[in-house]
Amino acid sequence: MNSATNSLARLLNLDDVEARARELLPEVVFDFVAGGAADELTVRWNRERYSDLKLRPRVLRDLSGLDSSVTLFGQKMPMPILLAPTAGHRYTHPQGEIATTQGAGAVGATFVLSSGTHTAIEDVMAVARAPVWYQLYVLKDRAITAALVERVQAAGAQALCVTVDSPLDGARYRQQRQILQIPPGVTYPHLAGVREPSSIQTLDQILPANLTWKDIEWLRGITRVPLLLKGIMSGDDAAAGVAAGADGIIVSNHGGRCLDTLPATIEVLPEVVAAVSGRVPVLVDGGIRRGTDVVKALALGASAVQIGRPYVYGLAVGGAAGVEHVLKLLRQELLMAMSLLGCPTIPSITRDALWRR
Numbered sequence: 001m002n003s004a005t006n007s008l009a010r011l012l013n014l015d016d017v018e019a020r021a022r023e024l025l026p027e028v029v030f031d032f033v034a035g036g037a038a039d040e041l042t043v044r045w046n047r048e049r050y051s052d053l054k055l056r057p058r059v060l061r062d063l064s065g066l067d068s069s070v071t072l073f074g075q076k077m078p079m080p081i082l083l084a085p086t087a088g089h090r091y092t093h094p095q096g097e098i099a100t101t102q103g104a105g106a107v108g109a110t111f112v113l114s115s116g117t118h119t120a121i122e123d124v125m126a127v128a129r130a131p132v133w134y135q136l137y138v139l140k141d142r143a144i145t146a147a148l149v150e151r152v153q154a155a156g157a158q159a160l161c162v163t164v165d166s167p168l169d170g171a172r173y174r175q176q177r178q179i180l181q182i183p184p185g186v187t188y189p190h191l192a193g194v195r196e197p198s199s200i201q202t203l204d205q206i207l208p209a210n211l212t213w214k215d216i217e218w219l220r221g222i223t224r225v226p227l228l229l230k231g232i233m234s235g236d237d238a239a240a241g242v243a244a245g246a247d248g249i250i251v252s253n254h255g256g257r258c259l260d261t262l263p264a265t266i267e268v269l270p271e272v273v274a275a276v277s278g279r280v281p282v283l284v285d286g287g288i289r290r291g292t293d294v295v296k297a298l299a300l301g302a303s304a305v306q307i308g309r310p311y312v313y314g315l316a317v318g319g320a321a322g323v324e325h326v327l328k329l330l331r332q333e334l335l336m337a338m339s340l341l342g343c344p345t346i347p348s349i350t351r352d353a354l355w356r357r
């Protein structure tokens with residue numbers, strides 16, 4: 001075991017990884033990753049509402065076929081955990097998205113590449129050993145957007161997640177108090193000509209104010225891969241999304257980074273699951289830090305979950321090995337929770353796994 005692997009081994013859970021990242025990263029970078037909007041209440045609630053939920057185990061069930069795999073859009077995944085799109089991995093590690101892709105690939109996890117990637121999708125695909133999805137912002141210029149959709153599909157992206165919750169950044173005070181300098185030579189290759197390689201530029205400068213359901217129908221028409229809507233926080237919008245042709249819904253409040261005092265995503269999940277009523281898969285992100293959190297999301301009807309900040313901290317701490325470590329920790333906790341709950345497979349995790357007062 002080399003010393004890097006050895007020091008990762010001492011990080012026993014995702015909180016340990018975060019604490020180590022906080023020690024290693026410049027404060028301005030840590031705050032960019034950790035921060036949220038305004039008073040960061042939603043950031044806190046995303047986690048706390050998982051703590052409110054308790055589990056209800058069943059005993060003496062056959063666990064010999066313990067299996068965390070799921071199939072989403074025909075893609076078999078070894079676990080129902082994806083890497084949420086997060087912008088700018090070269091702020092955190094010199095190998096940026098290349099290291100993230102390698103870490104995800106080591107455990108077969110799907111990586112959703114952000115529109116704000118510092119690495120071109122073609123370079124990401126060259127090292128990918130697991131599916132890569134692409135997170136799209138519909139840009140002011142729809143022709144540039146259409147060309148980007150074509151480009152990422154040609155490169156091999158297996159699904160498109162359209163982020164619909166952030167026509168602007170929101171009041172990110174923690175981020176705005178300091179100036180995050182983009183490292184020399186680093187750019188945003190998918191936003192060339194759209195976004196200056198300066199961190200000061202805000203989302204409203206590149207995103208349209210007139211994005212509506214019609215644009216989703218248009219996108220569906222020009223996209224060959226499954227199209228998911230990311231940033232849905234109501235049953236009504238989930239139903240409208242399915243009607244507009246979405247193949248999947250991601251319940252997300254952007255990790256509490258856009259509008260503060262939105263409810264925790266785990267609180268909103270049941271309403272969305274009910275509105276969608278099994279027509280398309282529902283995913284959820286925000287505040288997932290434990291295997292038991294994954295179980296709770298699945299018990300409330302999610303088909304899979306995404307994690308954001310935790311793997312970025314893993315990237316900071318150990319590059320590809322750090323990302324892999326975070327995913328392995330979460331998978332290990334998930335498998336432990338499944339065993340101790342008497343749920344040997346993902347489909348066997350139902351509402352019965354939750355204790356009700």
Ligand SMILES: Cc1cc2nc3c(=O)[nH]c(=O)nc-3n(C[C@H](O)[C@H](O)[C@H](O)COP(=O)(O)O)c2cc1C
Pocket residue numbers: 032033034046084085086087114115116135163230252253254255256257285286287288306307308309310312
């Ligand atoms: C540093 C950072 C950058 C992010 N960039 C994007 C982005 O470019 N596009 C997007 O749709 N979501 C973005 N997100 C939100 C994540 O996709 C995800 O919704 C959120 O991180 C989930 O919450 P968690 O961090 O508590 O797991 C970003 C989140 C972080 C922490």
